Amino acid sequence: MPRIDSVQRTDKKSAILDAAERCFARSGFHGASMSEICAEAGMSPGNLYRYFRSKEQMIEGLCERDLAAAAHGFDALATAPDLWTAFRALAHMHLVEEPRDSCAVWIETLSEVARNPQIAALRLRTDNFIHEKLLGALKIAQSRGQTAPHADLERTVQFMMTFADGLMLRRVRDEAFDPAPHLEIMFEVMRTMLLAPLLPSNDNIT
Template sequence: MARVSQQHLDARRRQILDGAAVCFARNGFHATSMQDVLKEADLSAGAVYRYFSGKEELIAAIVGEVLDAVREAFEGAAREDPPQPPDVLVGAVLGRTLAMKAPLTVDGEAAFPRLIVQVWAETIRNPELAATLRDGYAAVGAAWERVVVAYQDAGMMRADLPAEHVARTMIAAVQGFVAQQPLLGPAPVEVLQNGLRALMSMTPPRAADLNGSRHG
């Protein structure tokens, strides 16, 4: 019997994960059956179950893959001296993450934002997935904290505020931007970048300006 190459195995696993992601984004986890995944991936049950025992493993694999990619990107950024400013860095990492899943669509729109919303909703009832997500975000948060410390060490950011708080805020900005997509419609990463640039450009108003606005 011919030996199956690792490249073939990896491609088959990718095919299964992409098919499952589209199904979950389209109908949610509970309305999606393994039969739906088989049909979307165009594979037999034996081919799929060779890699994954069921939906729970598929969900965990999809989530882990995305979080690992984000963590690696931020860890790489933390090694730069100094790191790119937040608007550039967030745009680069988010753009790369969205590009990973760009080929996956549902009704002509990107499947990834819809999938992310489904994952967050599923954590309410699925403690194992919630634990996977917490661990993944903890790793991402730790990588972001190292970036923030590098900003502070380089004099690019106030050093009197906890790095953890800044990291959580930046993660929240990215999460919120992704969550808006299914509700408000697709928006390019530049929208988030421009918003961050505007916030980063703020300066305290002068006392004279404040007095003028109060008496005007």
């Protein structure tokens, strides 16, 4: 029975997070009220508060769920026969296939960083996690000889994270925006950053 209760609790929390994500995407973090989230989840306030006491806790739950999925994808890179193909597929899943509502919530949390210390701390933890995983993937590529020996991996990671934030902002701002070609641009720039020491300089190109 305790195991069943645990599964049911997990399912309830997941349903609430799904409802909260839709509300945050539709109304924004401040615009979405707890009563709106209750209605979206089909739950009474008393029942919902048993799982989440605040909107900040819901944002944290959404981030933790996303990071767990991301961690699984990054871990798979370590054993992928073709790391760059796997890396490209992972980036496509998170930056192109990711539902627009999820991108909207991500951007919403960015806007809260300057005025909500709890969200700021969560975003810092999230950024550190992503930074660690991206850097780890690039170190694997470097160990396999798939980057220049002295490529600046840290600089490349910073570029990817900044580019990804901008890509998600464009998706939220413009429904007609197609992120796929821009993902290709990101990988082209990454290739230059990671392989430049191995490529001929412009002075040698005639």
